[in-house]
Amino acid sequence: MKTLRHITLVVRDYDEALAFYVGKLGFDLVEDSAQPEQDKRWVTIRPPGAGPQATTILLARAATPEQSARVGDQTGGRVAFFLSTDDFDRDHAHFTAAGVTWVRPPVDQPYGRVAVFADLYGNLWDLIGPVPGGACVG
Template sequence: MKIANAQLWVHDQNAALDFYVNKIGFEVRQDITMAELGDFRWLTVGPVGQPEIAITLMAVPGEPVMAEQTREQVLELTGQGFAGTVFLTTEDVDADYAQLTARGVEFVEKPEDRPYGRDCGFRDPSGNHLRLTQLFPMG
């Protein structure tokens, strides 16, 4: 078994797509709208050069999939950053931090050394956390 996709709830698939492609630099893997399923949109993105895994940017559904009260709770928790985290690694966290900041990514934590590496954090337009880490050599 292998991991193919991980899912993040997003408030607006178009805003999420713009963020992940134009600000983070990911590529679109699939963008399929299925009319027969009420215009359900399957939208996935992933890092260039890592085709074996993608992040599904999933709109929070309403009835009949999810009760309205549950939908509102998911939207609220996502907006507060409690619905998921994506952990990214890089060879140069400070250079990527500068590049992403120049593209308009707002970081909630600047790069700093931790026991495992140099690490920083930012959030997507829906509130999901993303961590960017340059791992220290183990040994």
């Protein structure tokens, strides 16, 4: 069996990224370990309730001009991440109250209710939940 263990999200600064993802979005901090020999940290997060075997996001601080140029545009303007929720209205309201920037308002699609938000760097995320009376794609 193979699983996807981590995905990398290039960030400008560890602490500002943690303030957004953990502080605003409510993600869980899985690990934050110093890597002094490489002058970096190993920082991983995951959505709350995702469980210990869930894929984590590795927050990787940009270390070169090329990496810095990609912060916030890792996918060329396309939605980069898809966050599934069991309660769209709850999470949409929580994110709105936390000051998250919505790029596209909620709409009902055959696969679920979806809205697009930008993270602190401009990467686009879908928040996807069940349509009332329908199913949620996860």
